[in-house]
Amino acid sequence: MAISGDHSESLDVAIIGGGAAGLATAIFAKRRMPDRSIAILDGATKLGAKILVSGGGRCNVTNRVVTTKDFWGGSSNIIKRVLAALSVERTIAFFAELGVALHEEPNGKLFPDSNKANTVVDALLREARRLNVRMLTAHRVNAIRREHDAFAIDVHVSPSATEHEPGETTLRARCVVLATGGKSLPKTGSDGAGYAMAAALGHSIVPLTPALAPLVLDGKLHGQLSGISQNVELTTRSDGEKPVILRGEMLWTHFGVSGPVVLNASRHWHRATLEGRDVTIVLSFLPGEDFAAVESRLVAMMTAHPKVHLHNALATLLPARVAEALLASIGVAGSVPMGQLPKEARRKVAHALTALPLRVRDSRGYAYAEVTAGGVPLTEIDGRTMASRKCPGLFLVGEILDVDGRIGGFNFQWAWSGAFVAAGGIEAALDA
Numbered sequence: 001m002a003i004s005g006d007h008s009e010s011l012d013v014a015i016i017g018g019g020a021a022g023l024a025t026a027i028f029a030k031r032r033m034p035d036r037s038i039a040i041l042d043g044a045t046k047l048g049a050k051i052l053v054s055g056g057g058r059c060n061v062t063n064r065v066v067t068t069k070d071f072w073g074g075s076s077n078i079i080k081r082v083l084a085a086l087s088v089e090r091t092i093a094f095f096a097e098l099g100v101a102l103h104e105e106p107n108g109k110l111f112p113d114s115n116k117a118n119t120v121v122d123a124l125l126r127e128a129r130r131l132n133v134r135m136l137t138a139h140r141v142n143a144i145r146r147e148h149d150a151f152a153i154d155v156h157v158s159p160s161a162t163e164h165e166p167g168e169t170t171l172r173a174r175c176v177v178l179a180t181g182g183k184s185l186p187k188t189g190s191d192g193a194g195y196a197m198a199a200a201l202g203h204s205i206v207p208l209t210p211a212l213a214p215l216v217l218d219g220k221l222h223g224q225l226s227g228i229s230q231n232v233e234l235t236t237r238s239d240g241e242k243p244v245i246l247r248g249e250m251l252w253t254h255f256g257v258s259g260p261v262v263l264n265a266s267r268h269w270h271r272a273t274l275e276g277r278d279v280t281i282v283l284s285f286l287p288g289e290d291f292a293a294v295e296s297r298l299v300a301m302m303t304a305h306p307k308v309h310l311h312n313a314l315a316t317l318l319p320a321r322v323a324e325a326l327l328a329s330i331g332v333a334g335s336v337p338m339g340q341l342p343k344e345a346r347r348k349v350a351h352a353l354t355a356l357p358l359r360v361r362d363s364r365g366y367a368y369a370e371v372t373a374g375g376v377p378l379t380e381i382d383g384r385t386m387a388s389r390k391c392p393g394l395f396l397v398g399e400i401l402d403v404d405g406r407i408g409g410f411n412f413q414w415a416w417s418g419a420f421v422a423a424g425g426i427e428a429a430l431d432a
């Protein structure tokens, strides 16, 4: 039946946002409380858009080992408590129940056996339908107000909605779950509107930055090496902070650098920049080797292969194109025979191999970031229930919270575990 305007329709639970966290919250909650009316309201016409593009279209559902060290942001005690409530083993079992078998790939990443993200989305939607979760797509929430012991939710209903007349309407709910995600990849529907709603309900917001974002570089080196991928070590140094040393694969691109190690480093660059701290990222092409070790290596090469040209000698350590472009960028001739390499040039090369500063101009921003750092502080929720400490009846799950995981399936695990905890919290709140 089409309904429009402010009407008396009242839900037990309104979940704002039907991404990973919202869908999982609906499923876990409805399994516990089959008789409660639970609806997902989402501005998008289809749910789970971000899951579909995740993991290169394959959805890295979780990781074999997930610990608090895989996350940045708020209190690690709360992160630990939430993760423990739905462990990786139970997450694997949950997806198996839904008919999604997972397999492990390098670095512990777990993907669906189908290697297709739509297997994950379809399974979540099927389960939500089986449980009679109402999925109100094309329902964009504009504001949420606490009124007496319930919430009034102002919704814009688009013409493609299958329930309710297009236009403005107000729904009511006893509990609200904010699962609106962050600001990353806004074309999927996650444009950060949830932060303003959380703030209007009494929450503070830890300032936001993109995280897991490719980095844009100044200079010419990256353009010459576009398409080359290599294992490197990146050290992010910023005033007053311990250096963050990360290793992994880096991809040179036409705009700068990408790949897992760069995406992981980007949040540290952004947080330091946001806080006005000087920050540098230096690149080592030879992870684990310091300047002295590399200089000794070069000295040994000079003795063992005095006639070999420098660029050929370096090509035993790096991709040949990288060796050539690197030498050109530091103004050392690659054609010099190793036996005639001057000390100053040798030191310059050793320095470039172990501590080449990346000239970071910016990241590619939210349009390319996989997650958002910052958000609702974990100190403002109860980690046993995901309930807001600021507004009774409100729950928060997923990326809207001040937690961002590294690459590897950790952000989804945060969403699944938080959803599981919230379901228990909502049940207790409705029964109280």
Ligand SMILES: Cc1cc2nc3c(=O)[nH]c(=O)nc-3n(C[C@H](O)[C@H](O)[C@H](O)COP(=O)(O)OP(=O)(O)OC[C@H]3O[C@@H](n4cnc5c(N)ncnc54)[C@H](O)[C@@H]3O)c2cc1C
Residues within 6 Å of the ligand: 016, 017, 018, 019, 020, 021, 022, 041, 042, 043, 044, 047, 048, 049, 050, 051, 053, 054, 055, 056, 059, 060, 061, 062, 139, 140, 141, 142, 179, 180, 181, 182, 184, 185, 188, 189, 190, 191, 192, 193, 194, 369, 370, 371, 397, 398, 399, 400, 408, 409, 410, 411, 412, 413, 415
């Ligand atoms: C390209 C890419 C690849 C990724 N790959 C992985 C991966 O392989 N593994 C991993 O662990 N993580 C990955 N991530 C991160 C992961 O997708 C997110 O952390 C996760 O989806 C967050 O889930 P969420 O439910 O909190 O938010 P979202 O998935 O962003 O869902 C939020 C939902 O809320 C809706 N919404 C927002 N505002 C409103 C409003 N006002 N009214 C109604 N609805 C609203 C949106 O339409 C959206 O459907 C990737 C992210 C990107 C961008």
